[in-house]
Amino acid sequence: xxxxxxxxxxxxxxxxxxxxxxxxxxxxxxxEQLGLIGxxxxxxxxxxxxxxxxxxxxxxxxCIYPAMKAAxxxxxxxxxxxxxxxxxxxxxxxxxxxxIQCGYCxxxxxxxxxxxxxxxxxxxxxxxxxxLAGNLCRCTGYIQxxxxxxxxxxxxxx
Amino acid sequence: xxxEEYILASTVEEALAALASLRGxxxxxxxxxxxxxxxxxxxxxxxxxxxxxxxxxxDEIKLEDSYIIIGAATTFAQIERSSLIRQRAPVLAEAASxxxxxxxxxxxxxxxxxxxxxxxxxxxxxLLTLDAEAEIANLTGRQWVPVASLFVSxxxxxxxxxxxxxxxxxxxxxxxxxxxxxxxxxxxxxxSLPIINVGVRVLLNAEGTxxxxxxxxxxxxxxxxxxxxxxEAALRNRAIDEDAITEAVEAAVxxxxxxxxxxxxxxxxxxxxxxxxxxxxxxxxIAAARG
Numbered sequence: 001x002x003x004x005x006x007x008x009x010x011x012x013x014x015x016x017x018x019x020x021x022x023x024x025x026x027x028x029x030x031x032e033q034l035g036l037i038g039x040x041x042x043x044x045x046x047x048x049x050x051x052x053x054x055x056x057x058x059x060x061x062x063c064i065y066p067a068m069k070a071a072x073x074x075x076x077x078x079x080x081x082x083x084x085x086x087x088x089x090x091x092x093x094x095x096x097x098x099x100i101q102c103g104y105c106x107x108x109x110x111x112x113x114x115x116x117x118x119x120x121x122x123x124x125x126x127x128x129x130x131x132l133a134g135n136l137c138r139c140t141g142y143i144q145x146x147x148x149x150x151x152x153x154x155x156x157x158x
Numbered sequence: 159x160x161x162e163e164y165i166l167a168s169t170v171e172e173a174l175a176a177l178a179s180l181r182g183x184x185x186x187x188x189x190x191x192x193x194x195x196x197x198x199x200x201x202x203x204x205x206x207x208x209x210x211x212x213x214x215x216x217d218e219i220k221l222e223d224s225y226i227i228i229g230a231a232t233t234f235a236q237i238e239r240s241s242l243i244r245q246r247a248p249v250l251a252e253a254a255s256x257x258x259x260x261x262x263x264x265x266x267x268x269x270x271x272x273x274x275x276x277x278x279x280x281x282x283x284x285l286l287t288l289d290a291e292a293e294i295a296n297l298t299g300r301q302w303v304p305v306a307s308l309f310v311s312x313x314x315x316x317x318x319x320x321x322x323x324x325x326x327x328x329x330x331x332x333x334x335x336x337x338x339x340x341x342x343x344x345x346x347x348x349x350s351l352p353i354i355n356v357g358v359r360v361l362l363n364a365e366g367t368x369x370x371x372x373x374x375x376x377x378x379x380x381x382x383x384x385x386x387x388x389x390e391a392a393l394r395n396r397a398i399d400e401d402a403i404t405e406a407v408e409a410a411v412x413x414x415x416x417x418x419x420x421x422x423x424x425x426x427x428x429x430x431x432x433x434x435x436x437x438x439x440x441x442x443x444i445a446a447a448r449g
Contacts, residue, residue, distance in 0.1 A: 002162045022207070023160035025194070045195050047349055049261060058235070058264040064194040065265065066187070068164040069209065112260065133348030134259025 009070045012080025020067045027051045027062035029070075030077060038078035038107045042136070049135030052108035053077050059115040059134070078107035081114065089152050090114055097148035101139035108135045113149045122153050160197045163206035169213060170295050170325055176208045177321050178297060184208050186319045188231045189265040191258065192274045210323060211267075219243065226331045230269035230324045234281070238263060246331035248446065249338035249357045253284035256340070256355075259348045269324040272308060275315035278352050278378035282309070284340060286375040286383050287357030290329035296322035309382035335362040335370075337446035341435040352377065353422045354431040358439035362398075366448040369393045374406070374440075376432060378422075379414035386410040389436070403440055410436045 002022040007029070009016060020029050030036045030053070042050035044063050051063040054076040081088040090113045093099070100106050109132065116123055116131035123131065128149050137145065167173035177184045183205035187193055196202040210216060216229040219240050226247055228237070237243055237254040244251040257263050257271075257280050271281035272292065282305070291302040294317060305327065308316045317324055332338065338359035344350035354376065361371040372393045374386040389410035396402040416428035423431075 002160075003164075005164065022162055022164040025160075044198070046191060046258070046262060049259065052261055055264075059261045060265050061191075061261045064191060064198070066160075066164065066190060066194065066207065066209070068166060069190075069211070071166060115260070130348075131260055134261040 005068065007067055007071055009072065010074045012075070012077060022068065024067040025063055026053065026060075026065045026067045026070050026075070029067045030062060030075075036077050036079050040104055040107060042104070047136070048105070049108040049112065050105055052111045052135060054111055054115055057115060057118050059112050061134070076111070076114075078110060081110065088114065089155070090117070090149065093148035093152045094145070097144045097151065099141060099144040099148040101137075101141045105135055105137045105139075109137065109145055113145075113152075116149070117153060117156070121156055123149075125150065128153075160194070161204050161207045164209065165206060166209045166212045170210075170216075170323065173208050173210050173213070173323060174295060174297055174321075176206070180206050180208075180320070182320045184320055186210055186323050188267040188270045189233065189262075190270075191262050191266040192270060216325065221246075221331060224330055224333070225328045228268060228327045230326055231267050234258070234263035234266050234268070235260070237268065242331075247284075247288055247329065247338065248332075249287050249340045249359060249443075250281075250284040252340035253280040253342075253355070253357065256280050256342050256344075256352070262349075268327060272305060272324065272327075273315050273317050273319055275309050275311070275313055275382070276378070277309075277312055277380060277382050277384070278355060279383065280340070280342065280352065280355055280377075282383045283355055283357045283375050283377045285327060285329070286385060287338060287340075287359050287373045288329035289373065290327050292317075292324045293326045293328070294322055295325045300325065302328065306383075306385065311381050332359075333361075335364065335366060335447050335449075336360065337443050338373075339439045339442035339446065341439040341442075343431050343435060351421060354379070354416070354428055354435055356432070356435040356439045358436070358443045360393075360440070360443045360447050362444070362447045366398075368395065368397050369402070369444075370395065372406075374410055374436060376410065376414055376436070379416045379428075379432065384414065386413055386436075388413045393440075398444060403437060406440065407433050407436045 040050035042048035046061040185204040216231040234254040342355040357375045359373040392406040
C-alpha cells in the first residue's frame with residue numbers, strides 16, 4: 001500500500017486539505033476524491049491536454065502531475081472559473097463562437113486560453129496557436145476556438 | 159502503482175540522504191514529464207520518489223562572471239522566456255521553445271532532459287553546442303563534469319538518479335562576435351519528436367569575415383547526442399563563403415548516421431534534413447554573430 005500524506009493547496013480560491021496517496025496524480029485527486037470531474041482524462045500521457053489545470057497560473061497536464069507537487073500551490077480547475085454564477089469571459093466567448101462541439105477538450109482549451117491571457121492579454125494568432133498546441137480537439141473545431149480567444153483579447157483592449 | 163512514498167526534499171543534502179537510505183529503491187523526480195510515463199507504463203519501478211523542485215534556488219538562472227548558471231529544476235518555460243539566455247545563449251532558448259507543449263514546458267526540466275539521455279533531446283543538443291558542464295552532487299561531494307560525458311546509450315546516462323543528482327548547468331555566455339542557433343524539423347510544431355535537430359555556435363574574428371571556432375551538434379543521428387567534429391574542422395579558421403559552408407554541411411551529412419525509423423522518417427530524407435538544417439543554423443548563427 002502506498003503511504004498517504006495530507007495535501008494542502010488552494011483549490012479554486014479555497015484552502016483545502018485532502019489525504020492523498022503517494023502515487024496519486026493531481027487528476028486522480030481532483031476527479032476521484034474531490035468530485036471535480038470537469039478535468040477530463042484523455043490520453044493519460046500528457047499529449048492531449050484534456051486534463052489541463054492551472055498551477056500558480058501556468059497550464060500543466062494533471063494526468064502526469066504527481067498530486068504531491070500541488071502542495072502549497074494555487075490550483076485552478078474549470079469549476080473555479082465562473083464567479084457568482086457568471087461565466088468567465090473566455091467561457092462566454094467559447095459559447096458565443098460555437099467553439100464547443102463534443103465538449104471533451106473544452107475545459108483544457110479554456111484553461112490554456114486563460115493561462116495565455118493572464119501572461120499576454122493581447123496575443124497574436126500565432127501566439128494563441130502556440131498556447132493551444134498542447135490541447136487536441138478531435139472534432140477539429142480549432143478555428144472557432146481561436147476566434148473566441150481573439151474576441152476576448154480584443155474586448156479587453158477596451 | 160507509481161510509488162509507495164513521496165518526499166519533497168528541501169535541500170540537496172536531504173535529497174541525497176533520502177536516496178542513500180532507500181538503497182537504490184528511490185529515484186529523483188523533477189518535472190516528471192518523462193518519469194511519470196515510465197512509471198505509469200511499468201517501464202520502471204520505484205519505491206519512493208524524491209522531489210527536488212522545492213529546493214531553494216534550484217530553479218534559478220544567473221550570470222556569474224562570464225558564466226550562465228542554470229539550476230537543475232529550471233523549467234523549459236523559464237529558459238524559453240529568459241532574456242539572458244535569449245541574448246547570450248540563443249541556441250538553448252530556441253531549443254527549449256520546441257520541447258513538448260506549453261503544459262510540458264511549464265513542468266519539464268533541463269536536468270530531466272539530460273538524465274533521460276535521448277539522443278534527440280533538444281535540451282541536450284543545445285547544452286552540447288554550448289560546451290556546458292553539469293554539477294553532479296553525491297555523498298562524496300560535488301563536481302563539474304562536461305555534459306558531453308554524461309550520455310551512454312539511448313535512455314541511459316551516467317547520472318544515477320537513484321543515488322546522485324545534477325544540481326546545475328553552467329556554460330560561457332556568448333561574447334562579442336559569438337552567437338548560436340537551433341533548427342528542428344518535426345511532423346508538427348508541438349508534441350513531436352524531432353526528425354532532425356541541429357544546434358550551432360560560432361565565434362567569428364573581429365572583422366566578422368572568418369570563423370574562429372564553431373560547434374555543430376545534431377540529433378538523433380547516433381546513440382547519443384552527436385557532435386559533428388569533421389564539419390566543425392571544415393569551418394574552423396576559414397573565411398566565411400559559400401564553399402566553406404557547403405564543405406561543412408556535406409561533412410556533417412557524411413559523419414552523421416541517421417537510421418530509417420517508422421517514428422521519424424527514412425534515412426535518405428533525414429540526411430537531406432541534416433544538409434538543410436545545418437546550413438540554416440550556420441547562416442543564422444553567423445548573421446547574429448556579425449550583429
